[in-house]
Amino acid sequence: MAAAPVSSAACDAFTRDYDIWVDTLSTGMVRVYNRDLLRSSPEPDFVLLEELRLGQLTGGPAGEGPEVFGDLAGLAVDEAGRIYVADRTMQDIRVFDPEGSFLRRFGGEGDGPGEFRGLAGLAWHASGILLAMDFDARRVTAFDSIGAVLSTAAHHQATLNLPSAWRTESDTLGFLYERDWDSPPWAGLVVRHRVLADMSLAAVDTIALPTREANFDTIPTSWRPLWSADPDGSIWHGNIGRFRFFKAAVRGDTTLAAELRRPTPRLEGRERDSLGAAWGLPSNALPRYKPVLRSLHVARDGRLWVWNPHVHRTWGRWEVFAGNGYHLGQVATPVLLAAVPSPVFGHGTITGVTEDSAGVKYVVRLRAPEMD
Numbered sequence: 001m002a003a004a005p006v007s008s009a010a011c012d013a014f015t016r017d018y019d020i021w022v023d024t025l026s027t028g029m030v031r032v033y034n035r036d037l038l039r040s041s042p043e044p045d046f047v048l049l050e051e052l053r054l055g056q057l058t059g060g061p062a063g064e065g066p067e068v069f070g071d072l073a074g075l076a077v078d079e080a081g082r083i084y085v086a087d088r089t090m091q092d093i094r095v096f097d098p099e100g101s102f103l104r105r106f107g108g109e110g111d112g113p114g115e116f117r118g119l120a121g122l123a124w125h126a127s128g129i130l131l132a133m134d135f136d137a138r139r140v141t142a143f144d145s146i147g148a149v150l151s152t153a154a155h156h157q158a159t160l161n162l163p164s165a166w167r168t169e170s171d172t173l174g175f176l177y178e179r180d181w182d183s184p185p186w187a188g189l190v191v192r193h194r195v196l197a198d199m200s201l202a203a204v205d206t207i208a209l210p211t212r213e214a215n216f217d218t219i220p221t222s223w224r225p226l227w228s229a230d231p232d233g234s235i236w237h238g239n240i241g242r243f244r245f246f247k248a249a250v251r252g253d254t255t256l257a258a259e260l261r262r263p264t265p266r267l268e269g270r271e272r273d274s275l276g277a278a279w280g281l282p283s284n285a286l287p288r289y290k291p292v293l294r295s296l297h298v299a300r301d302g303r304l305w306v307w308n309p310h311v312h313r314t315w316g317r318w319e320v321f322a323g324n325g326y327h328l329g330q331v332a333t334p335v336l337l338a339a340v341p342s343p344v345f346g347h348g349t350i351t352g353v354t355e356d357s358a359g360v361k362y363v364v365r366l367r368a369p370e371m372d
Contacts, residue, residue: 019034019035020032020033020034020035020326020327021033021035028255029253029257030255030256030257030324031256031257031258031259032256032257032258032259032324032325033259033261034258034259034260034321034325034326034327035261036243036260036261036262044317044329044330044331044332045328045329045330045331045371046329046330046331046332046368046369047332047334048332048350048368048369049334049366049367050334050364050365050367051349051365051366051367052099052364052365053100053362053363053364053365054067054069054083054100054362054363054364055067055068055069055360055361055363056068056069056360066094066096066102066105067102069085069087069360069361069362069363070087070088070089070090070361071087071088071089072085072088072341072363073086073087073088073119073121073122073165073166073341074119074120074121074122074123074132074133074165074166074341075122075341075342075343075344075351075352075363076122076123076124076130076344077124077346077351078124078128078130078145080098081097081098082095082096082097082098082103082145083095083096083098083351083363083365084122084124084130085363086119086121086132086341087119088118088119088120090108090109091107091108091109091110091115091116091119092105092106092108092116092119093106093107093119093130093132093143095145095147104146104147105147106143106147107119107147111137113141113149113152114141114143114147114149114152116132116134116136116137116141117134117137118135118136118137119132119133119134120133120134120135120166121133121165121166121167121168121341122341123166123169124170125170125174125176125195126171126172126173126174127195128144129142129143129144129150129199130142130143130144130145131143131168131176131195131199131201133155133166133168135166138155139152139153139154139155140152140153140155140200140201142199151198151199151200153199153200153201155201156201156202156203157180157191157203163179163181164340165340165341166178167179167342169228169229169298170229171229171230171231171232172231172232172233173232173233174194174195175192175193175194175233176192177190177191177192177193177207177229177235178190178191178193179191180206186224186225188209188210188225188237189206189207189209190207190209190227190235191203191205191206191207192204192205192206192207207235207248207252209225209237210237224239224240224291225239226238226239226240226293226295226296227296228297228304229298230247230298231298231300231302232302233250234247234250234255235247235248236296236298236304237296238293238296238306239293240292240293240294241264241287241289241290241291241292241293242264242292243259243260243264243293243306243319244257244259244260245257245258245259245296245304245306245321245325246258256324256325257325258304258321258325258326258327260319260321264289264290264292265289265290265292266288266289266290267286267287267288267289267290272286292308292310293306293308293309294307294308294309294316294339295307295339295342297345298345299345299346299347300345300346301346301347302322302323303320303321303322303323303328303345303371304320304321304322304323305318305320305331305345305350306318306319306321307339317330317331317332317333318330318331318332318333319331320368320371328371329371331368333350333366334366335354335364335366336354336355337350337352337354337364338352338353338354338355341353348367348368349365349366349367349368350365350366350368351363351364351366352364352366
C-alpha cells in the first residue's frame, strides 16, 4: 500500500501522476516511485522489432566473407548509423552502412600500427573517432571512420583484474567511462577519461559508487554494482538485487532516485541453507535477496534500460525508464542479445549480437516502439 503524502521539512513537493509518486526533497534530489501494476497476463507492454540482421545465414555458402562472424569482441555505432564489428577470430574490424551493406574492413593480426593481438572491444567517440582496445598489447588504437590509423597509445591501467571484454561508454561531452581494472568487480569504481589531442586516453577522475564489503565475492548471489553513463555526463547506478536506481551528477551529488515498487525475492529457507552448504559458508554470510537484474544501460536518447533475465523467458525482458525516472514499461526482444559484447543503445534502436541454435552469430538492430 502506498503511503499518503505527508508534510515534512525535508520535502518540498510530493505529487502523484497516476501510478507514479514524485517526491522532491529540500536538497533538490527528486525521488520517483513507480507502482508495479499487477499484470493480468505475462505479455510485455512492448515488443522490439528486428529491422536489420548482419551475418551468414545457417546453411548458406561457406567462406570468409565480411558477414561470416567468428568470436565477436565489440560493437560500435556512429552518428551516421554505420555499424563497426570487431571480430576476435580474424583480429579485424568490419564496417557496414545503416542499411547493412558492407563498406570495408581493417586491422588484422600483428604488432604493427592498426593491427591487433588481442582485440577486445570498440568505442565510438563524439569527436568522430573509433577506439579499439588490444588487451594483449595493452594499447588503444584510434581510427577515423574509413579505418586510417590516427594514433596508438598504451592504456594506463594495470592488469590485475583484466575484464573479459572492454566495456566503455561515452557522453556528449567527450568523456569515456570504464570500470577500474585495478579494483575487483564489487568495488564500484568507474574511471572517467578525456581523449587528448593525440587520441590517447587520460584518466581525469575516479567515480566511487556505493559498495559493500567484498564478503564472498565468488558466490553467484553476491551483491554487484550496475552502472551506465548518461549522455549529459551523469552516472546512473544501482545493484543487481533491487529495482532502485540513482543518477549522480558529475560532481557526485545524487540528483534523481527512481524505484520500481516490485518485491525482490528473498534468499531464505532451504534454498539459502543449500547454497551456503554448496559453497562451504555459513548461511548468514549470504545476501538477503536474490539477484534479479543483469545489466543497466543508458541510451543516447536518455532512456534507462535494465535487463531482468528472470522474467517469463530464459533471456528475460527489459524494464525501461524515461530520463526523469518514470517507468515506461516492460519490453521484450524477439531474440536473445548477448551480454558480451555489450549492446549499443542508440536513439530508439538497440544493436547487439545474437546467435542461432547452430551457434552462428549475427549482429542485429532492433527498433524500439514509442513508449512515452
